[in-house]
Amino acid sequence: MNPIVPGIPVESAALSEAMQALTLALLLVAPLAIAGVALINTGLGRSRSAAQALLGNLAILAVAVVVFALAGGSLAGGLSGAGHSFHVAGKSWNWAGSSPLLLGGIGSAPVQAQLGLLFEFLAVALAALIPWGSGADRWRLVAGCAAAAVTSALVFPFIAHWVWNGGWLAQLGASFGLGSGFIDPGGAASVHVAGGLSALAVIWIAGPRKGKFARDGFSTAMPGHNAVYVLFGCLLALVGWLAWNMAGAILWFHAPLGTLPVTAMNTLLAAAAALLATFAVTRFRFGKPDASLCANGWLAGLVASSACAAVVSPGESIVVGLVAGIATPLLVELLELALSIDDPSGAVTVHAAAGLWGLLAAGLFAPGRGQLLAQMVGIAALLGLVLPITYLLFALLNRLVPFRVDSDGERMGMDLHELGGGAYPEFVIHRDESYR
Amino acid sequence: MKYAGLLVMPAGFFLSIAALILFPGLAERGVFVLCGLAVEGLGLTVAVRGHMPPRGERQP
Numbered sequence: 001m002n003p004i005v006p007g008i009p010v011e012s013a014a015l016s017e018a019m020q021a022l023t024l025a026l027l028l029v030a031p032l033a034i035a036g037v038a039l040i041n042t043g044l045g046r047s048r049s050a051a052q053a054l055l056g057n058l059a060i061l062a063v064a065v066v067v068f069a070l071a072g073g074s075l076a077g078g079l080s081g082a083g084h085s086f087h088v089a090g091k092s093w094n095w096a097g098s099s100p101l102l103l104g105g106i107g108s109a110p111v112q113a114q115l116g117l118l119f120e121f122l123a124v125a126l127a128a129l130i131p132w133g134s135g136a137d138r139w140r141l142v143a144g145c146a147a148a149a150v151t152s153a154l155v156f157p158f159i160a161h162w163v164w165n166g167g168w169l170a171q172l173g174a175s176f177g178l179g180s181g182f183i184d185p186g187g188a189a190s191v192h193v194a195g196g197l198s199a200l201a202v203i204w205i206a207g208p209r210k211g212k213f214a215r216d217g218f219s220t221a222m223p224g225h226n227a228v229y230v231l232f233g234c235l236l237a238l239v240g241w242l243a244w245n246m247a248g249a250i251l252w253f254h255a256p257l258g259t260l261p262v263t264a265m266n267t268l269l270a271a272a273a274a275l276l277a278t279f280a281v282t283r284f285r286f287g288k289p290d291a292s293l294c295a296n297g298w299l300a301g302l303v304a305s306s307a308c309a310a311v312v313s314p315g316e317s318i319v320v321g322l323v324a325g326i327a328t329p330l331l332v333e334l335l336e337l338a339l340s341i342d343d344p345s346g347a348v349t350v351h352a353a354a355g356l357w358g359l360l361a362a363g364l365f366a367p368g369r370g371q372l373l374a375q376m377v378g379i380a381a382l383l384g385l386v387l388p389i390t391y392l393l394f395a396l397l398n399r400l401v402p403f404r405v406d407s408d409g410e411r412m413g414m415d416l417h418e419l420g421g422g423a424y425p426e427f428v429i430h431r432d433e434s435y436r
Numbered sequence: 437m438k439y440a441g442l443l444v445m446p447a448g449f450f451l452s453i454a455a456l457i458l459f460p461g462l463a464e465r466g467v468f469v470l471c472g473l474a475v476e477g478l479g480l481t482v483a484v485r486g487h488m489p490p491r492g493e494r495q496p
Contacts, residue, residue, distance in 0.1 A: 089457040176456050176465075204438070204487045213489055340488045370462055376469050377452055383476045384449025388442040 048413025196352025274301025
């Protein structure tokens with residue numbers, strides 16, 4: 001059973017007033033996903049950097065939405081629907097939006113376009129937030145804000161236009177007969193894969209935390225300081241994700257009301273299956289279930305559902321979640337132990353890898369000849385363009401605003417160094433043995 | 437090494453796009469898009485290895 005037959009062109013129908021009201025209500029709940037990710041980012045870092053981490057989440061969100069309003073929204077092209085195109089081999093390649101700068105004309109834009117723009121505001125905030133957790137305990141606040149500005153002005157808007165606003169990926173169906181074109185109603189590509197790949201760029205540029213990889217090449221365990229934040233963040237994220245996926249299905253697929261409960265159920269099932277799978281894998285490997293890895297598994301299930309919750313059946317959704325949940329702990333281990341990637345929040349696995357899997361699963365399970373190929377072309381664009389360009393932009397930015405805090409700051413903790421006070425002033429912070 | 441890997445990755449993307457333009461059939465396109473993804477995977481592998489801290493040296 002497929003609750004939605006994808007392929008309804010974006011321009012084909014206007015939403016009724018009732019559906020517009022429902023979308024607005026859902027978009028007011030969706031920020032809980034951002035709150036959940038912010039709590040997870042904070043909980044997975046160290047206690048001596050907790051205040052800086054949570055303040056960073058807020059500051060990055062603020063920078064991202066302001067820069068998107070000033071410049072990025074124009075390139076995303078959600079308000080006007082027009083875009084810049086070039087022609088190759090008789091096909092039109094719409095590569096960037098051309099809405100007015102500074103949200104010009106928003107007052108006269110249709111409500112549906114305004115709702116789409118609001119969705120993009122939330123999406124850019126989450127996309128910019130994802131790398132913050134990966135740079136925990138060594139990424140300077142100012143540099144994090146600068147990276148958020150770059151992401152929201154130059155990276156996210158292009159992907160949002162390609163996928164949601166009639167760009168070349170969305171047109172793959174019409175141009176090349178590939179199913180319904182690239183489908184991603186919940187933002188697995190523009191939010192999670194883009195955010196996860198940005199996280200990888202940040203990790204590479206900032207380097208690992210001091211003492212993480214010892215002289216002998218082995219990895220030192222640096223567990224998060226607050227499992228309660230992390231697990232409560234997962235619960236908050238679920239609420240936000242349910243709203244997010246339903247709002248995306250309405251806005252980008254024009255999903256009717258009757259299909260929305262299935263979309264919500266698919267979201268929940270993917271997360272639940274992923275958690276159970278991670279629970280089982282960590283129980284088998286370590287003898288006991290690992291709380292932070294289980295949280296990562298839950299989030300990976302949610303991320304995978306972003307791409308496909310609106311186009312798969314509940315049974316398929318469970319399969320999507322199971323694969324995400326099994327892969328997550330194994331990939332976290334591989335990245336840290338074998339590839340020396342110090343990713344405290346697991347964003348590369350949870351957002352980039354699970355997002356890619358969700359996009360692929362949408363191609364595998366959604367109906368339509370050539371849909372899988374459309375998804376693969378989208379994945380090729382994300383890996384082949386987004387990662388190198390983001391890395392290049394961040395490497396240039398690192399010359400202007402150094403990403404990594406100095407050695408003293410890292411030893412003291414980001415709270416004392418950057419904010420002048422700790423998050424938990426009444427608690428005794430234990431000496432870190434890794435600094436010997 | 438790290439930059440070489442990142443430079444190879446866009447080549448994989450353009451291979452995938454070329455497949456869409458050059459081939460009419462779904463199967464040929466699929467094979468070439470897979471090849472493009474493989475090239476990207478190769479570039480990613482090189483980039484990852486280029487960023488790995490050398491074993492036996494102390495981290496900053």
